Amino acid sequence: MNKQFVTLGVTGGIAAYKAADLCSKMVQCGYEVQIIMTESATKLVGERTFLTLSHRPVITSLWDVPEWRPEHVALAEHADLLVVAPCTANFIGKYTHGIADDALSTCALAHRGTVLLAPAMNPNMWHHPAVQNNIKLLAARNVEFIGPEIGHVACGDDGTGRMAEPADILTKIKTLLNCP
Numbered sequence: 001m002n003k004q005f006v007t008l009g010v011t012g013g014i015a016a017y018k019a020a021d022l023c024s025k026m027v028q029c030g031y032e033v034q035i036i037m038t039e040s041a042t043k044l045v046g047e048r049t050f051l052t053l054s055h056r057p058v059i060t061s062l063w064d065v066p067e068w069r070p071e072h073v074a075l076a077e078h079a080d081l082l083v084v085a086p087c088t089a090n091f092i093g094k095y096t097h098g099i100a101d102d103a104l105s106t107c108a109l110a111h112r113g114t115v116l117l118a119p120a121m122n123p124n125m126w127h128h129p130a131v132q133n134n135i136k137l138l139a140a141r142n143v144e145f146i147g148p149e150i151g152h153v154a155c156g157d158d159g160t161g162r163m164a165e166p167a168d169i170l171t172k173i174k175t176l177l178n179c180p
């Protein structure tokens, strides 16, 4: 049986280190995982961590892929699911408004299947009307969300903004892919 293929986008939130755990769990569950990191994400976690855990080259740019076919088009056709974890306020804004200025945002617009976002940010950012309006627009487009959760965030504040735990994101992925 073919493995299910999931694109895991990692954006520049401090919870990017938790995406490594999520990636590892997904691979152990038998999914093929293609990581796409934003430039900000690469400042927080090393590309090699994801290369090692996913057993595949990490995509960090639209321009460094040797294939004749643009990677975002090939991936969009191939992926059963696109997950973005952690998902920054910036990515939410770009995806809501159709901006495609890097590998992940371009792949997201080309993707026709289910999209799952795991937002993670400072509570003030999460409660900002711009972010909340964007979330409403995306929910109306049937984009799936998990979290954010209430708790302590890395910048020292308490409130809503923590990324959902990797184990819970994995459970949601299995549900969306109809896996036991």
Ligand SMILES: Cc1cc2nc3c(=O)[nH]c(=O)nc-3n(C[C@H](O)[C@H](O)[C@H](O)COP(=O)(O)O)c2cc1C
Binding pocket: 010, 011, 012, 013, 014, 015, 038, 039, 040, 041, 087, 088, 089, 090, 091, 120, 121, 122, 125
């Ligand atoms: C140390 C550090 C941690 C950050 N953590 C977050 C975060 O948790 N959530 C968020 O939305 N932005 C966070 N930011 C800001 C984003 O990195 C910034 O908005 C960036 O433009 C996001 O780019 P991306 O969406 O392409 O990854 C953080 C910035 C720094 C320097």
